[in-house]
Amino acid sequence: MSGLKLEVPEIPVVEQVQLPARETALIVVDMQNDFVKPGGRLVVPAAANTIEPIKQLLARARARGVRVFYTQDTHYEGDPEFSIWGEHVKAGTWGWEIVDELKPQPGDIVVQKTRYDGFYGTPLEDLLRVYKVLNLVVTGTVANICVLHTAGSAALRWLRVYVPMDTVSALNEFDYYAALRQISFPYRGTIVRTAAGVEFV
Ligand code: ZN
Numbered sequence: 526m527s528g529l530k531l532e533v534p535e536i537p538v539v540e541q542v543q544l545p546a547r548e549t550a551l552i553v554v555d556m557q558n559d560f561v562k563p564g565g566r567l568v569v570p571a572a573a574n575t576i577e578p579i580k581q582l583l584a585r586a587r588a589r590g591v592r593v594f595y596t597q598d599t600h601y602e603g604d605p606e607f608s609i610w611g612e613h614v615k616a617g618t619w620g621w622e623i624v625d626e627l628k629p630q631p632g633d634i635v636v637q638k639t640r641y642d643g644f645y646g647t648p649l650e651d652l653l654r655v656y657k658v659l660n661l662v663v664t665g666t667v668a669n670i671c672v673l674h675t676a677g678s679a680a681l682r683w684l685r686v687y688v689p690m691d692t693v694s695a696l697n698e699f700d701y702y703a704a705l706r707q708i709s710f711p712y713r714g715t716i717v718r719t720a721a722g723v724e725f726v
Contacts (some may be wrong), residue, residue: 533702536709538716542687546589546725550658553579554643554665554672555598556627559613559620561666566613566620571694571701572666576626578691578720579664583627589725592656594649595629596665596675597621599637606640643675650682660685662723663714664692668704676708686714689723 556579559565561572586593598614599621600606607613614621616637629635636647644650653661661684663676672693676686688708695701708714717723 531699534706534710536702536705536716538690538718539722540718541722541724542715542717543724543726544660544662544687546586546591548658549660549662549725550592550594550653550656551582551586551662552594552596552643552664552675553583553623553627554596554663554675555614555667556595556624556665557598557614557620558622558624559618560598561624567610569666569694569696571696575664575666575692575694576624578689580626582662582664582689582692582720582723585723586662586725587630591725592658593630593633594652595623595633595635596643596647596649596671597623597635597637598671599639604639638671641671641674642678643671644678644682645674653679653682653684658684660687662687662689663708664689664720666694667700668693668695669700669707673704673707676714677712680708680712680714686712687717687723688714689717689720691719
């Protein structure tokens with residue numbers, strides 16, 4: 526397929542959203558050393574650039590009492606996903622840990638998941654219901670894999686999904702824009718240009 530040129534369909538992008546803090550949760554997907562840090566097993570180079578915007582968004586979310594979730598991709602010896610990606614985020618290793626800059630704080634909820642989808646086989650759906658969350662701001666990596674599946678799964682449950690463009694990352698531009706297109710088109714999520722454009726009220 527080399528030489529194939531594609532146009533990216535129009536992806537609507539908004540500059541600013543205001544989300545009621547009490548009905549909103551922020552989720553940080555798989556910002557773990559193996560995916561983000563030099564020396565990791567499966568590094569997405571662009572993910573490093575998302576740390577600061579996510580950090581600032583987390584700070585504003587916590588200050589407003591927005592509930593904060595993390596997904597933590599978690600595998601054990603012999604996981605079938607290793608045949609696709611090689612060994613990564615083995616439970617208990619350095620690579621499995623969430624990056625220091627975004628360390629979960631007391632009161633945050635860390636959901637360990639074994640597949641791309643943060644809802645699959647985890648208590649995430651139940652927790653979002655319990656806390657009456659209607660809006661989910663999705664950040665993290667990888668945009669077209671775990672972010673897309675988690676955002677899509679949220680949308681299938683009729684949560685309103687918001688994705689700040691500077692808080693998600695992929696291995697290449699095609700994957701990045703394909704993810705944003707999928708989130709905004711079939712899943713009707715809102716793409717926000719920057720994390721700074723997400724206001725909690
Ligand atoms: Zn994995």
